[in-house]
Amino acid sequence: DADVTQTPRNRITKTGKRIMLECSQTKGHDRMYWYRQDPGLGLRLIYYSFDVKDINKGEISDGYSVSRQAQAKFSLSLESAIPNQTALYFCATSPQGQETQYFGPGTRLLVL
Amino acid sequence: SQELEQSPQSLIVQEGKNLTINCTSSKTLYGLYWYKQKYGEGLIFLMMLQKGGEEKSHEKITAKLDEKKQQSSLHITASQPSHAGTYLCGAEATGGFKTIFGAGTRLFVKA
Numbered sequence: 001d002a003d004v005t006q007t008p009r010n011r012i013t014k015t016g017k018r019i020m021l022e023c024s025q026t027k028g029h030d031r032m033y034w035y036r037q038d039p040g041l042g043l044r045l046i047y048y049s050f051d052v053k054d055i056n057k058g059e060i061s062d063g064y065s066v067s068r069q070a071q072a073k074f075s076l077s078l079e080s081a082i083p084n085q086t087a088l089y090f091c092a093t094s095p096q097g098q099e100t101q102y103f104g105p106g107t108r109l110l111v112l
Numbered sequence: 113s114q115e116l117e118q119s120p121q122s123l124i125v126q127e128g129k130n131l132t133i134n135c136t137s138s139k140t141l142y143g144l145y146w147y148k149q150k151y152g153e154g155l156i157f158l159m160m161l162q163k164g165g166e167e168k169s170h171e172k173i174t175a176k177l178d179e180k181k182q183q184s185s186l187h188i189t190a191s192q193p194s195h196a197g198t199y200l201c202g203a204e205a206t207g208g209f210k211t212i213f214g215a216g217t218r219l220f221v222k223a
Contacts, residue, residue, distance in 0.1 A: 042200060042216055101202075103154035105153055106154055
């Protein structure tokens with residue numbers, strides 16, 4: 001079984017809809033991250049969490065919110081989806097004290 | 113803010129040829145990571161470099177961090193189709209505890 005899982009893997013939604021992307025990990029890592037990837041722009045950090053009570057904004061947090069329900073779960077929400085949020089979204093984890101990150105398989109989101 | 117620039121953006125090589133990908137930082141690097149990504153999939157960690165002049169190898173892939181710690185190179189010897197994918201460099205952002213990434217270099221290997 002994969003250590004970092006993301007659901008759904010693919011999603012098509014309409015402008016204005018609220019959607020949630022979920023991430024679960026079995027690695028026991030304290031730190032979790034949400035990134036989006038766009039062609040030519042690489043990965044950009046949306047939010048990160050160093051433990052259940054610690055949530056921080058990344059460089060592109062506008063239009064997104066997150067919830068760290070447990071050490072193993074970190075969800076990303078788009079409150080009112082817009083077309084320029086169409087992207088590939090990745091969840092990642094890392095153990096405390098290390099910057100090496102372990103990535104989930106990604107969620108491909110299309111907002112019409 | 114710190115930025116990572118990768119070159120080239122894409123690369124097509126004949127199987128068996130050597131190639132080099134570069135990652136240049138606008139600020140001193142305190143930790144440099146190389147990841148590989150297959151199309152539409154997550155990133156796989158390859159190597160981490162921390163010390164100026166450090167060099168690490170894994171199978172046919174060698175990564176170096178220059179002495180001034182502002183540039184890293186990834187060298188693949190005798191490329192194979194299995195090397196195809198996008199290679200991204202990542203670095204610890206100065207003043208923070210998060211990683212920033214370059215835009216990636218897409219590698220194609222012709223059989």
